[in-house]
Amino acid sequence: MNEYNLNESYITDIKEKLALSTQDVQVYYGKNQAIFDANLNFPRYKITALIGASGSGKSTFLRCLNRMNDKVATVDGEISYRGVNINSPATNVYEVRKHIGMVFQRPNPFAKSIRENITFALKNAGIKKKSDLEERLEQSLKGAALWDEVKDDLDKSALALSGGQQQRLCIARSIAMHPDILLLDEPASALDPISTSKIEETLKNLSQDYSIIIVTHNLQQASRISDYTAFLHLGHVIEYNSTVNIFTNPQMKATEDYVSGNFG
Numbered sequence: 001m002n003e004y005n006l007n008e009s010y011i012t013d014i015k016e017k018l019a020l021s022t023q024d025v026q027v028y029y030g031k032n033q034a035i036f037d038a039n040l041n042f043p044r045y046k047i048t049a050l051i052g053a054s055g056s057g058k059s060t061f062l063r064c065l066n067r068m069n070d071k072v073a074t075v076d077g078e079i080s081y082r083g084v085n086i087n088s089p090a091t092n093v094y095e096v097r098k099h100i101g102m103v104f105q106r107p108n109p110f111a112k113s114i115r116e117n118i119t120f121a122l123k124n125a126g127i128k129k130k131s132d133l134e135e136r137l138e139q140s141l142k143g144a145a146l147w148d149e150v151k152d153d154l155d156k157s158a159l160a161l162s163g164g165q166q167q168r169l170c171i172a173r174s175i176a177m178h179p180d181i182l183l184l185d186e187p188a189s190a191l192d193p194i195s196t197s198k199i200e201e202t203l204k205n206l207s208q209d210y211s212i213i214i215v216t217h218n219l220q221q222a223s224r225i226s227d228y229t230a231f232l233h234l235g236h237v238i239e240y241n242s243t244v245n246i247f248t249n250p251q252m253k254a255t256e257d258y259v260s261g262n263f264g
């Protein structure tokens with residue numbers, strides 16, 4: 001395996017409005033440190049991809065951004081969202097997740113109807129009026145490009161949908177809560193190429209209204225859909241730049257090797 005200097009990095013300065021930023025984030029699983037000094041600024045209404053080899057810490061880092069690591073890891077440092085350090089123990093985790101939603105690798109709809117998958121959390125959040133629920137249902141299914149396929153089957157089980165449709169339902173479930181930021185952990189890796197391209201198109205459209213951070217193994221996917229890309233190696237953010245620069249003009253040897261397939 002090639003040896004790279006983990007203390008050198010190239011992190012571009014984001015001049016746009018920010019959705020979220022991390023300062024000196026360190027993550028430990030017991031005594032093992034999985035993320036080292038992550039300082040990243042995520043721009044608003046853009047898609048940022050996290051790339052890197054297996055075990056480089058992409059999912060660990062993503063999961064910090066809406067406190068999903070709370071019970072499994074120790075996360076030090078600050079994660080700033082609208083002027084608040086959401087990594088502080090004083091911050092209400094449920095409140096954080098209303099603003100920062102997450103979609104996982106495997107589609108995980110509830111074993112309920114399509115309608116209930118969307119309305120369940122809304123009802124829990126206090127939205128009771130039928131017309132409001134119906135409006136959110138339609139809006140979010142349209143946002144996830146699923147409405148036309150399911151509008152006549154809203155009371156059918158979500159589990160009867162295809163994998164790709166289930167994943168778009170999970171995206172709809174997330175956006176129904178009107179979050180600001182959407183985190184996605186390899187949302188298309190379990191899907192066929194047609195479903196993958198539908199998800200990519202959906203995310204591109206959603207980035208007009210949401211700030212999106214996506215973990216992907218698929219370098220073509222990162223270059224197709226993201227505006228910025230962070231390359232992680234062994235828990236270190238080695239390079240962060242516009243996606244065009246990461247793929248055509250990488251500043252660090254490790255990034256160059258990774259994007260050109262000469263890594264490892």
Ligand SMILES: Nc1ncnc2c1ncn2[C@@H]1O[C@H](COP(=O)(O)OP(=O)(O)OP(=O)(O)O)[C@@H](O)[C@H]1O
Binds near residue numbers: 029054055056061072
């Ligand atoms: N729940 C956990 N407990 C202990 N160690 C973990 C846990 N989850 C991840 N790790 C370790 O943290 C490091 C980073 O793992 P992580 O899953 O974040 O990497 P990744 O880049 O997302 O990998 P992949 O692409 O394979 O999903 C690895 O060394 C992994 O073994």
